[in-house]
Amino acid sequence: MHGNAVPDSYVYVTEEGVTRHYSDGSVEAMAWEDVVEVRVVTESESELLYILLDRDGEGCVVPRSATDATFLARLRYLPDFDLERLRAASEAIADRIVVVWRSPEPPPRCRIWSTTDASRLIWIAGLLSRAIFAIGVDRQFSPVCRYR
Template identity: 70%
Template sequence: MHANAVPESYVYVTEEGVTRHYADGSVEALAWEDVVEVRVGGPADPRADSGDGREERRGDEEDDVLIVLLSRDGEGCVVPASATDASFLARLRYLPDFDLDRLSSAVEAAADDYVVVWRSPEPPSPLPDFEYD
């Protein structure tokens, strides 16, 4: 009898956000409304610094292109390109002025460094306080 291999990590995409579960039990999650930047790159997680000038990798990401979603406060979710599907790409299209062709080109040309493929426009100014009768 052969058991199915347990994936080292997996990604869930919903209308509310994206969540990545790692084999070690850790989880990264980010709500779509909090995404302010999308980066694409090669072999290193741009948010993890080993202290010696090199960036570290986690788990099964050694040969995969990574799509990194970041929030304004630096929280993020790292999604391997191999784990993306139509629902992930469709949801990215809801980000204001997101260009799927630019994402595709960045994934095809991914190198060790990261390229920003989308940034949120500046947030709108707060609404003035209205007095209600």
């Protein structure tokens, strides 16, 4: 039987994001609003890949062969995205990974706690420690807390 080989994945680009469906049934998806970094991967024996990453380092890999003008046009809407930098990275011959865009707004690393939040946490910790102590005393088999 002759014919075209079945592609290993399909990529869909919409106004909301990018989705890649693999032939094994797995799916990678990324909403445009979650993208914080775009990388270009060039390897001499492989096709060029675009990698979209979110704040948690999770990503969606998009092969160049699966892209069209819609994908490139949508990248332009990322704040301060430089298509010339993307083109230069895409034409590189050497095996490398190039970050072509990072979100100008740094991702939140931690939550800033107010005094009220800290007081609540201390109160909750006190409740938990009393509960653990009660369980340890009432149930002798529990290794949680044994005060004797």
